[in-house]
Amino acid sequence: MAKRDFYEVLGIAKGASAEEIKKAYRGKAKELHPDRNKDNPESEAQFKEANEAYDVLKDPEKKAAYDRFGHAAFDGGMGGGRPGYGGGPGQGDFASAFSDVFEDLFGDFMGGRPGGGGGRSRAQRGSDLRYNLRVSLEEAFAGTQKTITVPSSAACTSCNGTGAEGGAEPQTCPTCSGLGKVRAQNGFFTVERTCPTCGGQGQVVKNPCRKCHGAGRVEVERQLQVNIPPGVETGTRIRHAGEGEAGLRGGPSGDLYIFIEVSPHALFERDNTDLHCRVPVSMVTAALGGEVEVPTIDGGRSRVKIPTGSQSGRQMRLRGKGMPALRGGGVGDMFIELAVETPVNLTSRQKEILREFQEIEVENNPEGASFFKKVKSFWEGMTH
Template structure:
């Protein structure tokens, strides 16, 4: 049976770029993989055919030969840039083609973890740590210097973080040659796994340090001084670079992230830069007006003028008495909200005075008058 045109197999035009050929190959192997086509007996053959086509078209020399001579370029000893004529029956180099795509997909990731192969791998970076710190609203207002104790891994002093006794340098892993990964042939494709000898490090320690047992780090509590800036709020994150967990075998340390939680205050409620304070006032003060003293977050006092006839829920503003800005902007304000208080535990004389006042009161309660006027209109409409 005559072989199909390789460009037709991959579904690309003859002038397709290397990137277009690679993308087409990825789509094909994904769609035709035998594990996804168990009911299609032709899938495996088509899968191999795609691999054969890609092995030729991804190689510049082979592609040029194929474009000029077609399939005859790899028959009768013409070769395709490799000894022995290249394809060897259609399957011999498929695993190599699949491996190339695997490298394209995962090579960067593996490089980030290991820094490349050949014994020059970068030691593993330590993990980042999180510390939850609770502070009061007063501390968030003024800022503070806080000492915290953090349990973490630190570099081993006995081996200077190398993991080897006496500070000797680790050696390249003989199993993976420093790559941190090994490849195994399974049928017509290659599987890549973490090296079992070095656990992906690319290096081994022949004589492990007795203190850290080859890890290059030990567990130890550290006391750190943290600067908490004024204006922080719940959710603010402070980063201390290099104060996280020490890296394995001399690798760089991670970072420490401090997450701030500002506790609730008994007097003030925060809304961004502004503070709210609910202040109770007597019925007589709300009716007649007057001055009251209110606390401020800095520990001071503020005087507020209560207009006569004030109702519950009325708000007044003290400019610049809120929270300081953390990232630009101006200082917030303090909002005073009045809560008119109904007197309790009245004496007989007080009750008598209130009844006398009630009898004399005319047009003194506009909100009540409007409400009951609306109620009367509602009932009249229902009767109609």
């Protein structure tokens, strides 16, 4: 069976440019790859045919010979293989041909950079930055705006981010011809490595910018206004797109992530959207009942009634006096926990009054009565 015309195989015209040939091959390789056509038994042969065509047409000398003599340029009729052509396209360097599109086919699965092309893309996205920001509980309650200073990098204004003096565009690397990698033949194998001249960028700067030394970016400190929404808590993350490190040689900037830490409060303890406040009350107030004034997180005051006979640890709820939920969703409550205080530094008269109280005190304290009842039962059990 006669071979098909190589231009026909790739679906291009005879006068197609090198870029058009490469683009056409990439499309065919993606379309015909056997892993993507497991139900088509002819895909492998078609895939090899496309590789053979590209191996010839991508090389200017091979292409010129093919344009003049056709397939006969590489078969035995032309002397069993022309010098420099590797014994014909059927025996050509498959790895060399296929590696040009390998990253396009599988780059996403191999963790390649956005935009593909591996080392052939000179622009690199800047790194993301993290900034830890501490706020008070009051600021977390009401929301606030903070001005922060971020150490970062920005595009060099002297070279407009190109890395070249005067803003000139970098030139194609002469060593790797813009591929970012070089190949070395070692017997049957072809070994690829990162280009030592351009470091895999594919381009070089002949006259580096004196301000950024060819990097295209400089170290700066920037001030940034950050809006802190009501309801934030420790661990809340706020993203500022494009406010991270500047990209290398014109690449896009990374993002800035602000991590919130809410400082401990002297009066309130937070539990999600609820607040807890421990309030001391006198022994007399706890026994007779009364009122205490407690602070609220919004800066206000609330009067709380203390029931007669209140014990330490008793909790009372103030509805709607807690923290707001982040991005809406209601407001928590505030819980008051009573701490009954035993008086100290008593005067002689106060001690006398307490002794009189002790003499007439009846055993009707609920917790004490329950405790001593259990003690009595315990002792009785030990005697049997």
